[in-house]
Amino acid sequence: MLNNLTDCEDGDGGANPGDGNPKESSPFINSTDTEKGKEYDGKNMALFEEEMDTSPMVSSLLSGLANYTNLPQGSREHEEAENNEGGKKKPVQAPRMGTFMGVYLPCLQNIFGVILFLRLTWVVGIAGIMESFCMVFICCSCTMLTAISMSAIATNGVVPAGGSYYMISRSLGPEFGGAVGLCFYLGTTFAGAMYILGTIEILLAYLFPAMAIFKAEDASGEASAMLNNMRVYGTCVLTCMATVVFVGVKYVNKFALVFLGCVILSILAIYAGVIKSAFDPPSFPICLLGNRTLSRHGFDVCAKLAWDGNETVTTKLWGLFCSSRFLNATCDEYFTRNNVTEIQGIPGAASGLIKENLWSTYLTKGVIVEKHGMPSVGLAEGALIDMDHPYVFSDMTSYFTLLVGIYFPSVTGIMAGSNRSGDLRDAQKSIPTGTILAIATTSAVLPHGSSPKTEIGELEGVPYPEFPFWDW
Numbered sequence: 001m002l003n004n005l006t007d008c009e010d011g012d013g014g015a016n017p018g019d020g021n022p023k024e025s026s027p028f029i030n031s032t033d034t035e036k037g038k039e040y041d042g043k044n045m046a047l048f049e050e051e052m053d054t055s056p057m058v059s060s061l062l063s064g065l066a067n068y069t070n071l072p073q074g075s076r077e078h079e080e081a082e083n084n085e086g087g088k089k090k091p092v093q094a095p096r097m098g099t100f101m102g103v104y105l106p107c108l109q110n111i112f113g114v115i116l117f118l119r120l121t122w123v124v125g126i127a128g129i130m131e132s133f134c135m136v137f138i139c140c141s142c143t144m145l146t147a148i149s150m151s152a153i154a155t156n157g158v159v160p161a162g163g164s165y166y167m168i169s170r171s172l173g174p175e176f177g178g179a180v181g182l183c184f185y186l187g188t189t190f191a192g193a194m195y196i197l198g199t200i201e202i203l204l205a206y207l208f209p210a211m212a213i214f215k216a217e218d219a220s221g222e223a224s225a226m227l228n229n230m231r232v233y234g235t236c237v238l239t240c241m242a243t244v245v246f247v248g249v250k251y252v253n254k255f256a257l258v259f260l261g262c263v264i265l266s267i268l269a270i271y272a273g274v275i276k277s278a279f280d281p282p283s284f285p286i287c288l289l290g291n292r293t294l295s296r297h298g299f300d301v302c303a304k305l306a307w308d309g310n311e312t313v314t315t316k317l318w319g320l321f322c323s324s325r326f327l328n329a330t331c332d333e334y335f336t337r338n339n340v341t342e343i344q345g346i347p348g349a350a351s352g353l354i355k356e357n358l359w360s361t362y363l364t365k366g367v368i369v370e371k372h373g374m375p376s377v378g379l380a381e382g383a384l385i386d387m388d389h390p391y392v393f394s395d396m397t398s399y400f401t402l403l404v405g406i407y408f409p410s411v412t413g414i415m416a417g418s419n420r421s422g423d424l425r426d427a428q429k430s431i432p433t434g435t436i437l438a439i440a441t442t443s444a445v446l447p448h449g450s451s452p453k454t455e456i457g458e459l460e461g462v463p464y465p466e467f468p469f470w471d472w
Helices: 002-008 032-040 061-066 073-082 099-109 114-118 118-155 164-170 173-207 219-247 254-277 318-323 332-337 402-413 427-448
Strands: 284-291 303-308 311-314 338-345
Touching: 099 427, 114 118, 114 173, 114 402, 118 164, 118 402, 118 427, 164 173, 173 219, 173 284, 318 427
Parallel strands: none
Antiparallel strands: 284 338, 303 311
């Protein structure tokens, strides 16, 4: 800046001697390129010249995939500046990403989140197919209208680096831009907590249950045990994430393409599981006492009695409902009146399960999950239910608006493309096209990826949800 002022003082009329390029011909302070100044005539909304650079198009899709990154332009520049040992500033690479690599794939990767894999099947099982489609339509309509509004702003002028903050602040003023930015920051923070808890639930409930530090002695203590495990492991995961951010996210960014591939393969695996279960359903037995679902916490054989050689002996299930392991023990009245049966938890598409799941089955907290259509001999009205028995209870009261709130985070993440505006060759074209295509793609994938023919609740010690994912 001082050099420029010195040159202006030494020169005649603010121009360097002999160069013939007056500084007033360019909207940028440090620019001496007259042609570039003419190129940005009337487009001086950008703050820095580097934000408006252009570059040749990506030579091929493969090279674009190889250079796929999760970091926006400003983050990469900051990382490179900190790690530049020589102190010489590297020239800023001009934006070169197109619609597919710069907007569509980042939006796709951010929309497909933990809610899709952990809660969508449960939502469909409770709300039914018809209300689930209505729910998806409502949520996707909200994001689509948001994307259309964002597209109107993006096509109304040059969009340099800054993404949604820049567009909102330049369109509605810095007050609105700051307010929206604060809400976006808080939303991203809570989303991070949600993803950490989802990671721990998948780890402890499905992948490595033996890693649980706190273990419940009975079914009633499973929720508290899982909550304590989430506190411990959540602190560890959050510490690791803070360390990664402190060291530099560029190391994580090297695996951006791998993470994207995992998300896409996971979606394809859902469809593959639907097709496979239609012809060859997997073996996932569910134990029922009458029409009541039992959690296999504390017993292994779904039967009251078993044969040991030529002798009839009682099972572990008998000991959970009776006063002793002997045949003449006093047992629970409902246990005595009803038979124990075992059914398949994933019956497949040919079983007519889709028809049974058309309509909703909302539950009240503390109600035993029952299988409709199974024979059952009930108890007298007003009879108390022993909560220590290994039944599967609903741990929350469910209704439509609650399920909408649980599902809605699954359609967020549409700002991932607009936040990369500094990396895009043509942000005015790429942001509307890529964002709307990503929303349309995920809106088509989400309802089909939650087909009830493969929806099964893990009943072995998972506190939430503690009931099967289909309409009993």
